[in-house]
Amino acid sequence: MAATTNDSTSGATAATDGGSSDTAAKRYYVTTPIYYVNDRPHLGHAYTTVAGDVLTRWHRQRGEKVWYLTGTDEHGQKIMRTAEANGVRPQEWTDKLVEEAWKPLWRHLDIQNDDFIRTTEKRHTDRVQEFVQDLYDKGEIYQGGYEGPYCVACEEYKTGDQLIDGENGEKLCAVHKRPVEMLKEENYFFKLSEYGPKLLEHYAAHPEFIQPESARNEVLRFVEQGLEDLSISRSTFDWGVRVPWDPAHVIYVWVDALLNYATAVGYGSDQERFESTFPADVHLVGKDILRFHAVIWPAMLMANGLPLPRRVIANGWLMVGGEKMSKSNLTGIAPQDLTEHFGVDAYRWYFLRAIQFGQDGSFSWEDFSARYTSELANDYGNLASRVAAMVGKYFGGALPAATAAGEAEEALAEGLKRAAATADEAIGERLDFAGGISAVFDFIKDVNGYLTEQQPWKVAKDESPEAQARLATILYTAAESLRAAAVLLNPVMPESSAKLWESLGAEAAGLGPIAEQRIGRVAEWGLLPAGATVTKGAVLFPRLEEPKKDEAKG
Numbered sequence: 001m002a003a004t005t006n007d008s009t010s011g012a013t014a015a016t017d018g019g020s021s022d023t024a025a026k027r028y029y030v031t032t033p034i035y036y037v038n039d040r041p042h043l044g045h046a047y048t049t050v051a052g053d054v055l056t057r058w059h060r061q062r063g064e065k066v067w068y069l070t071g072t073d074e075h076g077q078k079i080m081r082t083a084e085a086n087g088v089r090p091q092e093w094t095d096k097l098v099e100e101a102w103k104p105l106w107r108h109l110d111i112q113n114d115d116f117i118r119t120t121e122k123r124h125t126d127r128v129q130e131f132v133q134d135l136y137d138k139g140e141i142y143q144g145g146y147e148g149p150y151c152v153a154c155e156e157y158k159t160g161d162q163l164i165d166g167e168n169g170e171k172l173c174a175v176h177k178r179p180v181e182m183l184k185e186e187n188y189f190f191k192l193s194e195y196g197p198k199l200l201e202h203y204a205a206h207p208e209f210i211q212p213e214s215a216r217n218e219v220l221r222f223v224e225q226g227l228e229d230l231s232i233s234r235s236t237f238d239w240g241v242r243v244p245w246d247p248a249h250v251i252y253v254w255v256d257a258l259l260n261y262a263t264a265v266g267y268g269s270d271q272e273r274f275e276s277t278f279p280a281d282v283h284l285v286g287k288d289i290l291r292f293h294a295v296i297w298p299a300m301l302m303a304n305g306l307p308l309p310r311r312v313i314a315n316g317w318l319m320v321g322g323e324k325m326s327k328s329n330l331t332g333i334a335p336q337d338l339t340e341h342f343g344v345d346a347y348r349w350y351f352l353r354a355i356q357f358g359q360d361g362s363f364s365w366e367d368f369s370a371r372y373t374s375e376l377a378n379d380y381g382n383l384a385s386r387v388a389a390m391v392g393k394y395f396g397g398a399l400p401a402a403t404a405a406g407e408a409e410e411a412l413a414e415g416l417k418r419a420a421a422t423a424d425e426a427i428g429e430r431l432d433f434a435g436g437i438s439a440v441f442d443f444i445k446d447v448n449g450y451l452t453e454q455q456p457w458k459v460a461k462d463e464s465p466e467a468q469a470r471l472a473t474i475l476y477t478a479a480e481s482l483r484a485a486a487v488l489l490n491p492v493m494p495e496s497s498a499k500l501w502e503s504l505g506a507e508a509a510g511l512g513p514i515a516e517q518r519i520g521r522v523a524e525w526g527l528l529p530a531g532a533t534v535t536k537g538a539v540l541f542p543r544l545e546e547p548k549k550d551e552a553k554g
């Protein structure tokens with residue numbers, strides 16, 4: 001067999017452009033799945049994309065070079081049939097949806113992706129052909145036949161364990177609960193079956209490769225059973241990338257799609273960029289597409305001598321009525337309905353705060369409202385406005401210096417160190433967004449507790465120099481705590497952090513823009529300079545309006 005043996009942990013391939021490749025630090029590269037554009041984005045898609053945005057913003061604030069990629073998966077039968085049903089050509093359909101629905105939603109949700117790849121772009125399709133041709137030339141692809149049950153919604157041939165019985169004895173896809181179609185094709189196959197042992201070796205040597213543990217176990221069990229070769233072309237329809245040596249076939253949409261992670265960062269076109277970005281540090285995927293990312297994708301990379309991603313991390317599903325939320329069973333609530341009511345920041349925060357990443361969860365209007373009111377509006381927003389109001393009232397808006405700090409202030413500074421370290425490890429490393437966010441909100445609770453104990457409004461009534469020094473110290477301590485909270489919450493809620501930054505007068509006082517504040521320094525006590533101009537500013541989390549009647553169902 002012509003397959004190359006790969007050291008998957010080594011760097012990238014040899015430079016082909018003859019240019020000297022600078023060994024600047026590799027970018028921290030994060031991807032979302034590229035989404036099918038048969039319809040508009042829903043809460044489930046936004047969930048993964050927001051998670052990736054928070055993760056990459058966090059790493060940017062660590063001072064790392066980051067690359068965040070998202071995009072759309074535009075070929076295959078599913079898209080073709082949807083376009084046909086709407087009486088337009090597939091390209092027209094995808095152009096419209098990408099521009100009118102997908103890109104605008106990511107802008108609306110403050111997603112800072114560095115690129116947006118569409119699989120119909122030439123920069124992608126040319127490279128897909130080259131990649132597949134390479135595999136063919138290496139003897140990794142052969143011609144054969146296959147017959148089996150196929151789910152168009154998954155764009156995948158199914159094995160027996162992925163099927164369930166329908167009411168009339170027909171076989172249904174276990175994910176979509178829709179009948180599978182028997183498909184028989186003469187097409188091309190990738191020798192996936194030969195990669196089982198190498199994959200198992202890789203999983204064993206890199207236990208962090210697939211997360212969470214439940215996802216890893218599922219993949220291990222699947223690969224241990226033995227892999228079948230993968231059909232990688234279709235000849236019964238033509239909406240796809242042509243197989244270069246046999247244009248009567250198009251490349252299987254999943255092979256086409258997975259390659260986006262390489263083509264978008266310069267594979268075969270810009271070697272220097274490719275080497276400084278690829279492979280991904282984190283592929284974020286829904287658990288439904290885990291096998292593609294943790295089995296097929298690494299095998300394709302091994303076959304072509306490319307390095308493997310560091311981690312594939314599966315998020316759970318947002319559920320509706322006990323089923324995975326999908327096009328056919330939406331809540332009837334679009335992301336924009338929620339942002340209109342709660343605001344974009346609260347939306348970004350809620351799903352990551354309320355659902356343990358990796359587990360399934362469901363949205364409830366009541367739960368969102370309750371958490372918004374208690375944590376965002378009361379604990380955090382009120383704290384910010386009370387502190388600003390007191391600095392205004394007692395010190396004319398000029399932040400006083402802390403000249404009489406004692407044990408209570410030290411305890412808070414220590415608490416901040418712990419919160420920052422916990423959040424950094426949880427969000428930045430383990431993608432435990434709920435744990436990281438809680439650590440910051442626990443700190444915010446401690447700041448509230450500190451004010452309740454210190455009672456600055458009472459201290460203010462005593463005009464003695466000692467009391468005034470205590471008052472100054474208490475308010476400085478609270479404002480300095482808010483400075484840190486704004487920085488730590490900026491990746492999750494950039495809009496409110498910017499408002500708070502403005503209200504603390506932090507940038508004008510010399511700290512620079514909020515996005516440039518480093519996580520590594522956030523717990524250094526005393527960064528906010530005395531003398532900063534504190535203003536009341538905009539309310540961070542306004543009281544919620546009563547939901548409209550038809551929205552109240554949750």
Ligand code: MSP
Nearest residue numbers: 033034035036044048073257258285286317318325
């Ligand atoms: N096009 C493929 C992915 C190719 S990646 C090389 C695809 N697209 S998809 O639009 O159907 O879904 C992509 C992803 O959207 C899921 O893997 C998941 O990350 C996210 N979600 C879609 N529905 C979801 C939920 N109900 N809950 C959570 N995430 C969901 O599969």
